[in-house]
Amino acid sequence: xxxxxLATAALEARKLSYxxxxxxxxxxALLTKSGKIFTGCNVESxxxxxxxxxxxxxxxxxxxxxxxxxxxxxxxxAPEGGEAQYCYPCGVCRQMLAEFFSADCEVIVVRNExxxxxxxxxxxxxxxxxxxxxxxxx
Ligand code: THU
Numbered sequence: 284x285x286x287x288x289l290a291t292a293a294l295e296a297r298k299l300s301y302x303x304x305x306x307x308x309x310x311x312a313l314l315t316k317s318g319k320i321f322t323g324c325n326v327e328s329x330x331x332x333x334x335x336x337x338x339x340x341x342x343x344x345x346x347x348x349x350x351x352x353x354x355x356x357x358x359x360x361a362p363e364g365g366e367a368q369y370c371y372p373c374g375v376c377r378q379m380l381a382e383f384f385s386a387d388c389e390v391i392v393v394r395n396e397x398x399x400x401x402x403x404x405x406x407x408x409x410x411x412x413x414x415x416x417x418x419x420x421x
Contacts, residue, residue: 286355286357286389286391286399286401287396288320289312289314289320289355289357289391290312290357290359290391290393290395290396290399291396292310292312292320292322292357293310293311293312293322293337293357293358293359293391293393294310294359294393294395294396295310295312295322296310296311296312296322296323296324296337296341296359297309297310297324297337297359297360297361298310298324299324300324300325300326300337301324301325301326301327302325302327302363303327304327304329304331304334305327306362306363306364307325307360307361307362307363308324308325308360308361308362308363309324309325309336309337309338309358309359309360309370310322310323310324310337310358310359310360311323311324311336311337311338311340311341311356311357311358311359312341312356312357313338313341313342313345313353313355313356314353314354314355314356314357315345315350315352315353315354316352316353316354317350317352319345319350321341321342321344321345321348321350322341322344323337323338323339323340323341323342323343323344324337324340325337325340325360326340336372336373336375336376337358337360338356338358338372338373338376338379338380339375339376339379341356342356342376342379342380342383346383351383352383353383353384353388354388354389355388355389355390355391356372356380356384356388356389356390356391357390357391357392357393357399358370358371358372358390358391358392358393359392359393359394361394367394367395367398368394369392369393369394369400370392371390371392371407372390372407377407377408377411378408378411378412380404380408381404381408381411381412381413381414382413382414384404384408385404386403386404386405387403387404387405388403388404389401389402389403389404390402390403390404390407
């Protein structure tokens with residue numbers, strides 16, 4: 284699949300980043316199996332720890348609107364006014380994505396519309412703890 288549209292959506296979402304403390308601006312675009320795109324940006328707090336990453340913003344928006352099945356997420360992150368770079372989802376976001384992503388879902392790290400890299404989710408979150416580990420309990 285060509286993920287250019289998803290990469291563009293992540294770059295657009297990055298423009299809405301609220302990141303006055305780190306000045307690190309991140310946008311994410313999450314593609315559902317039904318073909319919808321949910322976007323998100325990082326939203327920071329003066330108390331720092333309540334900050335929410337772009338990936339989780341997009342995921343929470345989608346799940347709270349009834350979506351649970353996803354194919355891919357694109358992430359575009361870089362310092363304000365700095366060089367474009369590949370920004371990988373943090374550990375907390377990988378753990379949260381594992382709740383809904385299967386091993387073959389794709390993660391696209393976006394430098395710009397022409398320059399992005401694709402990974403399988405299992406490459407970024409190998410041997411993770413996930414919902415399947417609790418199946419005997421629930
Ligand atoms: N951030 C994200 O939004 N996603 C990531 O994958 C990495 C980090 C945000 C959190 C914080 O607002 C800023 O980037 C610096 O850590």
